[in-house]
Amino acid sequence: MIDIENKETEKAILVGVSKGLNTRRVTEEHLEELELLADTAGAETVIKFFQDRDSYDPAYFIGKGKAEEILEYAKENNINLVIFDDDLNPTQLRNLEKLFERKILDRSALILDIFASHAKTKEAKTQVELAQLQYMLPRLTRAWTHLSKQLGGIGTKGPGETQIETDRRIIRTRISKLKDTLKKIEAQHVTKSAGRQDLINVSLVGYTNAGKSTLLNQLTGADVLAEDKLFATLDSTTRSFDLDKNKKVLLSDTVGFIRKLPPHLVASFKTTLNVVREADLILHVIDVSNEFYEEHIEVVDETMKSLGSETKPQIKVFNKIDLLEDKQKLEFISQHYKDSVFVSSMRGFGINSLIEKISDFYEMNYIVHTIHLKQTQGKLISAIYELADILESVYEEDSIVIKYRTSKEMHNKILSMLQN
Ligand SMILES: Nc1nc2c(ncn2[C@@H]2O[C@H](COP(=O)(O)OP(=O)(O)OP(=O)(O)O)[C@@H](O)[C@H]2O)c(=O)[nH]1
Ligand SMILES: [Mg+2]
Numbered sequence: 001m002i003d004i005e006n007k008e009t010e011k012a013i014l015v016g017v018s019k020g021l022n023t024r025r026v027t028e029e030h031l032e033e034l035e036l037l038a039d040t041a042g043a044e045t046v047i048k049f050f051q052d053r054d055s056y057d058p059a060y061f062i063g064k065g066k067a068e069e070i071l072e073y074a075k076e077n078n079i080n081l082v083i084f085d086d087d088l089n090p091t092q093l094r095n096l097e098k099l100f101e102r103k104i105l106d107r108s109a110l111i112l113d114i115f116a117s118h119a120k121t122k123e124a125k126t127q128v129e130l131a132q133l134q135y136m137l138p139r140l141t142r143a144w145t146h147l148s149k150q151l152g153g154i155g156t157k158g159p160g161e162t163q164i165e166t167d168r169r170i171i172r173t174r175i176s177k178l179k180d181t182l183k184k185i186e187a188q189h190v191t192k193s194a195g196r197q198d199l200i201n202v203s204l205v206g207y208t209n210a211g212k213s214t215l216l217n218q219l220t221g222a223d224v225l226a227e228d229k230l231f232a233t234l235d236s237t238t239r240s241f242d243l244d245k246n247k248k249v250l251l252s253d254t255v256g257f258i259r260k261l262p263p264h265l266v267a268s269f270k271t272t273l274n275v276v277r278e279a280d281l282i283l284h285v286i287d288v289s290n291e292f293y294e295e296h297i298e299v300v301d302e303t304m305k306s307l308g309s310e311t312k313p314q315i316k317v318f319n320k321i322d323l324l325e326d327k328q329k330l331e332f333i334s335q336h337y338k339d340s341v342f343v344s345s346m347r348g349f350g351i352n353s354l355i356e357k358i359s360d361f362y363e364m365n366y367i368v369h370t371i372h373l374k375q376t377q378g379k380l381i382s383a384i385y386e387l388a389d390i391l392e393s394v395y396e397e398d399s400i401v402i403k404y405r406t407s408k409e410m411h412n413k414i415l416s417m418l419q420n
Helices: 024-041 064-077 090-100 107-118 122-139 142-151 161-165 168-194 212-220 263-268 270-278 293-306 327-336 351-365 378-387 408-419
Strands: 010-018 043-052 081-084 103-106 200-206 237-244 247-253 281-287 314-319 340-342 366-374 389-395 399-407
Touching: 010 024, 010 064, 024 043, 024 107, 043 064, 064 090, 081 107, 090 103, 090 122, 103 107, 107 122, 107 263, 122 168, 122 263, 122 270, 168 270, 200 212, 200 270, 200 293, 212 237, 212 247, 212 281, 212 314, 212 351, 237 351, 247 351, 263 270, 281 293, 281 351, 314 351, 327 340, 340 351, 351 366, 366 378, 366 408, 378 399, 378 408, 399 408
Parallel strands: 010 043, 010 081, 081 103, 200 247, 200 281, 281 314, 314 340
Antiparallel strands: 237 247, 366 399, 389 399
C-alpha cells in the first residue's frame, strides 16, 4: 500500500484515547493492533501517543494541547501521517486536518485502505469501493480532497482521485450503481449454491490472522494464500473434502473480523458473508497464542450476531497450539469452552479430531434416506421437497423414488406424515 513514486514506508504516529471502561492497558493493547494494521497498510509506527479523557473533545477528539504536542513531534520528525484508533466524526477530522496539515486517518479509514489494496475479485473490489464511498460521503470537504491529493499514499487509495473530486450527487449515483452490481453478483451466488445441496456447508469464521485459510488448506489440500498479514483473505473460497466415502463437506473460507470493523464494510460484504449465513455448521477459528484471544472471541460473536448467524451450530477451533508454551492454558480453555478442539493448522496437529467432530455433527444431525411413494401422494412429495434437500428423484410407472438428506428432526416429521 505504498505509493508508486514513494517506495519507502510512510512513517506514522498512532493516537489512542482511554475513556470509561477502556483503561490505559486496554488502549495499549488496541494500539498494538493498530500498529499491525498500519504495518499491513505499509506504514511504520514511530511513536504512540496516549491520552486519558472523560469524554472526547467535540472539536479535536483529543485535547487541543495534546494535539499541539503531537503536531510538534510530527514536525520535528518529519512525519506526515497520524492515525487515530477510534473513529473521528467529520468535524473532528476536518479540524485536525486543518491544524496538522498532515494526513489524518481513523481506524475505519485505515481498514478500508487495507481492504482496497487486498481486493482482487470484482466482488471484493465492488464491496470495498461501496464501503469507502459511504465512509467518504459525509466527510467530503474541499480541505479533505485537496489534502489527500497533495499527500497521496495510505488512506487515499480506492475510488480514485476523479471520484474524490466529484460532488456528492455523483458519489451517490455511483453508490447506487455499486449496489446494483452487488445485487447481480448475489443473484449469481444463489444459482451457484442451488447445486450444492448434497453436501453439508461448513464455514470458517474468526478474527483476522487466526489461521482460517491455513486450516482450509490443511483440510482440503487447497492452496489459498495464508500470510502473516491482517485481512489476507477478502473473498470466500469454497473447497470440498470427504469426511468419509459417503459424506462430503463444502468448506468456505472468508474474510476475517476485527474489533470496530466499519459497519459499512460489514454491510457491503454481505454477499461474501452469505456463505456464513447459509452454513450448516460454523468452525470458529481462534488464535490461542494471541494474548487477547478472549476479546477476539467476543468480537467474532458480536459480528456473527450482526449477521444474524449467532445461533448456528458452532465448533470452536483453538489454533496455533504449537506456539503455546503454557499447557495449562489449554486445560483452562477446554473447561471453559465446550465443543472445542485444539489444532495446529500449520503443523497438522489435531486435524483428525476436528474431522471427527465434524463427522459427529453430521451423524447427529443429518440423515440420508430413500423413500418410495405413489405419484398420487402429491402433498407428501411437496412436503419432502420443502423439508429436505433432494439428492435424487426417479419417476417410475406410477411411483416416485426420492433420495433426500435432511436433519433428523425434519426426517421424523416426514415419517409421521407418511404414517397419517
Ligand atoms: N505457528 C502457527 N502459525 C500458524 C498456524 N496457523 C496459521 N498460522 C500462521 O498465521 C498467519 C495467518 O494465517 P492465515 O491462515 O492467513 O489466517 P487467516 O485467518 O486466514 O487471516 P486473514 O485472511 O488475514 O483474516 C500465517 O502466517 C500462518 O502461517 C498454526 O497452527 N501455527
Ligand atoms: Mg485468510
